Amino acid sequence: MLLDAFQSHLKQQFPFLKQHTRLLVTVSGGLDSIVLLQLCVASGLDVSVAHCNFNLRGKESDGDALFVEEQANILKVPFFIKGFDTSAYAKKHTVSTQMAARDLRYAWFKELAISENFEYILTAHHSNDNLETFLINVSRGTGLDGLMAIPAISGNVLRLLLPFSRKRIYNYAEEHKITWREDSSNASDAYVRNAMRHHVIPELEKIRPDILHTVEKTITHVQQSASLLEAYTQELKNRYFYPLDSLMGPRAICLDIPKLMEHPDPKAVLYVLYKECGFTSWEDVYHLLNAQSGKQLFSSTHRLLKNRTTLQLYNYSKEVRNKTTSFLIPDGVQRHQGDYGVLFFDRVDTTTTVLDSEIYVDASKVQFPMTIRRWKEGDFFYPSGMQGKKKLSKFFKDEKLSLVAKENIWLLCNDTDIIWVIGHRADGRYQVDTNTEQIIKITYSYDAQDA
CATH class of the missing domain: 3.50.40.10 (Phenylalanyl-trna Synthetase, Chain B, domain 3)
Incomplete structure (x- = not known):
């Protein structure tokens, strides 16, 4: 039974969640989030509901909001709602509608958590979402982080349904006569995730019926490897990085190039050391090793300068600095x-x-x-x-x-x-x-x- 498995999962993986822990459940009105809400209430957790109306589907969006509010009232849990002009935000920030919706909802969830003293935010991602994310990342050309797909814990955001499949969640809803709302946009192949869900994964399941399980195992192995790499990365930072404290100007983190070149794979080390700095053209980063002194690269957050036999990393902002001279x-x-x-x-x-x-x-x-x-x-x-x-x-x-x-x-x-x-x-x-x-x-x- 899903409820028993869910409660067992909480005890094993989230022992810090107690009945008095204040939790904010993000509920769209769809199958996954409604079942998550039901499971949390049945498990005696102290939950409240947050719903975003992105105003992208007219009356359908308004209907979702009313439905979620009704469910919250039936379950006698606090309800929070906020409307967004998602299209305007996407246009202003030149991002996709999906990315705009994601930015808006997580920003509001975190604001709500602070203002209402919620300790954790719960989302309804499950194992099928994990598979889809894994395949999308692979199709885009990902590093190790992308192969780990969706983390169960990310700051104060918890994903309690990750071990459970969409089919299992659906069966639980059917068995307990739970109603939910279907988002009409889920039927469209305009979004990569939907196209992956409707076409790619069904074909993979024909070839490998246990694809969901095997990818879960792969993600687990990748996470274990990533844990080892994280420890080794810190060792590399301790070995190659040293601070450059300057009386004048910003401080830098330096790397001695001759020392780096003694490593069997200096390019791999560069990638690991600088991957969190926002650089996208790694060939350009690698070319700095042999570039003339003064050559530099910029990301949105950092500046990497070749200075004689060192690479110097500085914090960097695109914001216009004071022009006083x-x-x-x-x-x-x-x-x-x-x-x-x-x-x-x-x-x-x-x-x-x-x-x-x-x-x-x-x-x-x-x-x-x-x-x-x-x-x-x-x-x-x-x-x-x-x-x-x-x-x-x-x-x-x-x-x-x-x-x-x-x-x-x-x-x-x-x-x-x-x-x-x-x-x-x-x-x-x-x-x-x-x-x-x-x-x-x-x-x-x-x-x-x-x-």
């Missing part, structure tokens, strides 16, 4: 903050050991307002400790600064003169000497929120 520092300011970070100005009597993050200047040699600006081609200064002037471009090359580091260079200037290549080198013309009467200590701190 210069700031004025008036006299008397003790603290100034901008895109570049924060500068502190203190009047002191003596100098101490100079760090990269601070300089001491002769107050009589500077004029306010000072300027903070980005560097540009043709800039030069007189580096402290050196004779004569030097172009910044040459200085950066000698210092072996990466492309990202150079992009984040800011200058503290006295009119047209450079006082400090911030975080790197002061100009010798402004340094303290035996004739200095007043000293200004300038300290820099990078503000990472603008990186």
Whole structure:
């Protein structure tokens, strides 16, 4: 009996679900979700119902909403409903209708869980859904993650029916005279999942009647392999990744290319290490190993830069950054903050050991307002400790600064003169000497929120 098997499954796989655990059951009105709701109530779980009206099928959508509300009332469980303009959302975000509906419902479910203190969200995915997802992912060309199909637990989302087939769920509904609503869009082959369900899987079942069971076994084996790979991936990260903490600009995660090339399969290692960073053209990633220094790739979330013998990974956002390119520092300011970070100005009597993050200047040699600006081609200064002037471009090359580091260079200037290549080198013309009467200590701190 399905109810007994369901309750046994809960005890074995979801022992943390107690009768007082607040659960939100997502109910469309179809067979699967209605049976899930019935099983949860029969098992004594504390459930409420959430229904989404996507307004895609006119009166049929409204009928689904009324039906689900009636079922909730009959079972005496709380009912929540929300309507969406799904078509408008899909158009605005240039996604398919199915993807729009998915984004909208999960966003609302999570909002509801927070506002109403639900500990878990329950969906009615079953083993046939798992098979369909597995085949769809294979047809699209998937990695190991795609072969694991639908996870039973994903954050606070639980899928309690995954071990059970659609046929078994249907038989339970028939036996207990449970009614449900049929979604007319399920009959259309316009969606890949429906076409897979109506045509591909029936043919596979003719060839292999136990296809549902064999794929379940395959998914289990893949999950076990993935667990081992996850442990090995962490070992690879510990072996090859190291942080690049920079005084200037965003922090990076670095990888030493010569060390990587000692591995028997460096490309496989690259894929495992960077697969969660959103890169899609893996051949381009692999080509970075032999590319010229300065070559870089972007995903929607990350930037990968080849810098000499390393790969440097940075967080990246497509959002437009603040375009401010210069700031004025008036006299008397003790603290100034901008895109570049924060500068502190203190009047002191003596100098101490100079760090990269601070300089001491002769107050009589500077004029306010000072300027903070980005560097540009043709800039030069007189580096402290050196004779004569030097172009910044040459200085950066000698210092072996990466492309990202150079992009984040800011200058503290006295009119047209450079006082400090911030975080790197002061100009010798402004340094303290035996004739200095007043000293200004300038300290820099990078503000990472603008990186």
